[in-house]
Amino acid sequence: MSSLTSLRCRMANGVQLHLQQQPWIEQAGLCLRVAAGSHDEPEEYPGLAHFLEHLLFLGSRRYPAGQGLMAFVQHQGGQVNASTRARYTDFVCELPAAQLGPALQHLQDMLGQPLLELQAQQREREVLQAEYQARSQDSDVRIDHALAQALAPGQRCAEFLAGERSSLPLESEAFQQALRTYHQRHYQGRQMSLALVGPQSVQQLLELAQRHFGDFAAGDDVVLRARPASLLPLQTNRLRLQHPGPGICLGLALSLPQGELQPALAILLDALQDSAGDGLVARLRQLQLGQRLRGRVLYAYAGECLLRLDCIGSRPQQAADLRAAFLGWMQLVRRPSWWRLRLREWESSVVRRQLAATPLEVARQLLEPQLQSQETLETLLALLEQMATGEGLIELVCTPEEQPRWPARGLALPLSMLPGVAVAPLRLPASAVGYLPQPHRLPAVRLRQVPGTAWGGPAAMYWRAPLESADDLQKIEAGLRERIADLCQWGERQGIASRLEVQTAGWTLALHGAAELLPAFSERILAVLLAGGQLPDESALSHGLLLRTLLQRLPQLCETPTAQGLQGLSVGLGAAQQAQLALSFERVLPLLDPPPPARRSGLLWQQIQQPGSDAAVVLFCPLAATRAAAEASWRLLGQWLQKRFYQRLRGELQLGYALTAGFRQVQGQRGLLFALQSPHTDAAGIFAHLQRFLEAQQASLAELSEASLEEYRVALRQALEPARSNPTRAEQLWWLHLAGLPESHLQEVRQALDELTAHDVCAALGHLLAGEDWRVLASGSSC
The missing domain is CATH 3.30.830.10 (Metalloenzyme, LuxS/M16 peptidase-like)
Structure with missing residues (x-):
């Protein structure tokens, strides 16, 4: 197992650095923590800290609105987010390692020199209002909030500090002064910790941090915090x-x-x-x-x-x-x-x-x-x-x-x-309950075993098998997760990550971790998954964010033919470990690609009834051709549309705060995805906005310059580079397998990007607008 190189130090301006090299990874991880959160904001303005977190993304001195960190990271195919907690605020992103320096530059300007324009504040307050309404309906949030009501009186933990219209009086000069004072007091070097993880050496990570955050203002004073009041004694238990x-x-x-x-x-x-x-x-x-x-x-x-x-x-x-x-x-x-x-x-x-x-x-x-x-x-x-x-x-x-x-x-x-009660402890019998089932010889499998990459790192596996019944996928998934929960918990403790997904065609299990542990762990978890069992009752099912629920169910609109027997793929096992894995099965056959997915025509609209007053729509448009040139044009179109989708539907129209867009693969089909949840517009209205948005992009796309086109090409080439880590290589090979594409396909798409013209991308948009195959999952009807 490779050793990890890391460093902890503090820069002259007080920023605490936490650096770690992982040579096998393609992406870099960044987390900047500010030691201030909702419990540090003025009590008269609940939600101010969360509001400021949102505002920082809306433009800074060097990067105006639409050119900041979020747009940059999304353009690189990465992910970016932020969260405000009681005593800290985190800003995080994951993106291609080569782009870590520019990301730090964007982040430094965003945190140190925000514009905080009043017009942007007015728009963002409406976004916060929509987020407040969605979170206030979330069952997990309500349980968290309810538990805190039992604490000693006067606790800020018992307050819901997300922020909404009435708590953020933007027109008040006192509020604006409080907003700027909070930023100046807490967004300073002495209050910050920065963690960087990437394939670069620790010295290179240190140089990046010093270059972009070494001159961040240290701040005039160290912020002293009073010890919070005790959560005890409880008001009731x-x-x-x-x-x-x-x-x-x-x-x-x-x-x-x-x-x-x-x-x-x-x-x-x-x-x-x-x-x-x-x-x-x-x-x-x-x-x-x-x-x-x-x-x-x-x-x-x-x-x-x-x-x-x-x-x-x-x-x-x-x-x-x-x-x-x-x-x-x-x-x-x-x-x-x-x-x-x-x-x-x-x-x-x-x-x-x-x-x-x-x-x-x-x-x-x-x-x-x-x-x-x-x-x-x-x-x-x-x-x-x-x-x-x-x-x-x-x-x-x-x-x-x-x-x-x-x-x-x-x-x-x-x-x-x-009323509170006193409860005496219950005497419990001693017992020894085994929680790892003994391995059994598994049925025949179609398996492909691939050597690891030159950079090493964790090994990875994918497994897939059909379902006995697909009458209620939500219950089936909850039942399977419950069945393997003990094993997954044990595996997590040993450094084995597991992810289970259930679709009509069957369940898929992804694993990665130390190569020496995976064969035995796979044998045990597959035995449990294949054994069958009862479904849970309704009380075991969770009710989370509506859009997340629809996205989880989208694969049912894009099903490949039902899986025939158990199928598997491993990447990064040594020869002895491959042999150990093969011995777990009655027979091992070569893994065969599935037949191509069925094509549809026109608009397919499926309504999913969910609790709550919000509405949501997920639109998926599959790519008809499997040619590399067609995929290259759709990938670039997806990157180009993504920023405009956020800007138009979230920023200008303020339809909702939960949304996503871009090129995706759903089961065996690749295509463009657009999804949005709204607290005040019904499903038919959301879909109409999506249509108008796409139609309005033709004129802008026609003006795409060669320089801008090359920027998109560069970002996409990085995403299609040969995998450094075994989990990334396994993921690439698995998705190619589901799509029935050869391993050379990604290289062909990279080559097609070099020859791609603005005319090709315009043609891709025209094909998308033709609506030959649009698939919609929505919380309401189409009219």
Whole structure:
């Protein structure tokens, strides 16, 4: 396994650097964290910090609107985002490694010299309003907000600080002054940490950081923060929330006088969710109190934290028993030796877990406080001591029954706060429940095994098999995920990343991680997936962002013929590991490409009923020809349309904040995708806007200069370069396999880009507008 080279240092202006080289990756990951968030904003303007995060993308001194970081990264085929949390704000992107320097230049100007124009503020406030409405309907957000209502009075954690029209009085001079003061006070070098991950050497990453952030203003003063008030004592330890999916969530409010919480919390959550024989999950299964715990940190700062634990499979009437079981398990596992062993296992898997992470995920991890064995163990034991008392344990029962309106600041909830109760710990029997099934010889497989790339890195695999039935894909996917959840959790701890997708044609499983672990892990997880099992009930299904739900279901409009038996592809296994994998199957046959997908004509509109008042439309236009020249023109057209799509539908028309566009492959079909969710325009109206947008692009595209065309060519060539990492090569080969295309196809597309003219791109737009094959997934009807 390759060793990772990393460096931590601080520049003269106070910017803390976290740098790491991963020689096998193509993309670079960047995360810049500002040590200020919604709890640092003026209380009279809730949402100001989140609003500023949005405004920074809307133009700076060197890069006016439409030419900033978002447009640049999207033009390079990368991804960019930002998030405002209670005590920090992150700006992140992942893009081709060669473009890391220009991205840093855009980011530096964006953060240091924003325009903050009033007209842009007025437009963006409407975007925030739409985001506020969507988030206020999201079931996860409502549960988070409900748990915080049990905390000690006066906590900002109990406020919904996303920002909306009434909390952002743009016309007020006092608000404008507060906005600029917040920016000047917090967006300074002493408040920033920058993480860079790429194939470049650490020295090269350091030079890039110094060149673009070395002269960032340090700031006049160090920002001093007062210690926040304790989250304890709780107002109550019992809450009831009106929610479509009945179940139980537990909250854990903890308060320590000092200590770095994040490493200890990571190990604690890992243990709570572990389904091994001595874990809490195994005990809950024995007592029939649930099947799984899913946990995350809602808030952690200066010794104060709030955790959320979703008790999957629990029933509302079991709340008291669940609380008692939790406290009983805490009494059993307060032994320092037990946690010292888990700490050593966690430390030993750090490098493997980084192998399984994307460059952006690694960059985020670098900004978290690092584990210090003895200090982390002491903090962990202090947390456990407090948890065992039950002082901060919150019971949230979700029920479809109507609840009174609870006027929480920023977002009213259908919530009742019940009288608190004292619960004695439940004595739990000792047991040893195996959670890794023993391997069995698997059925015949059509398999292709490919050597790794010269740069090394993690190995990768793709597996695909048909479904026994495809009557309810959402239930089937939830059932399969539940069936393999124990294995995926174990694999994640060992640095094996897994991703399962379910379509009508069958399920697809992607894995990557250390090559020496993948054959045995694949054998076990395939045995579970192929074994069959019951579907979950409706309570196990989540209701998230509408647009995300539609995008997940889009493949059903683009199905290739049903998979025939088990199929697989591996990249990066050594000869011995390839032989080990082959021995898992009754018979190994060559992997054959599927037949070409069926062509359709005209407009296919499929309506998907979903809860909530928002509307969303996903339009996919498959590319008819498989020729490299045709794909090159559509790829470039997708890059060209992407920026204009955001600018027109999000910025100018303000239809909604959730949208995406560009060239995509869906199952075996490649084409152009346009998707948007709106809180105030119905599905038919969204589709009409999409049509008008596309029709209006003809005149602008006709003026595309050769210089601009070459910029797009350069960005696309980078995306089509031969893969450095095994997971990227596996992904390329798998998508080519599904499309029935030879491995040489990507090189042919690169060559076709060199010969591409503006006339070819205009012709591609004309073909798109002809509407010969448009496929729509929408939340409403077409009229």
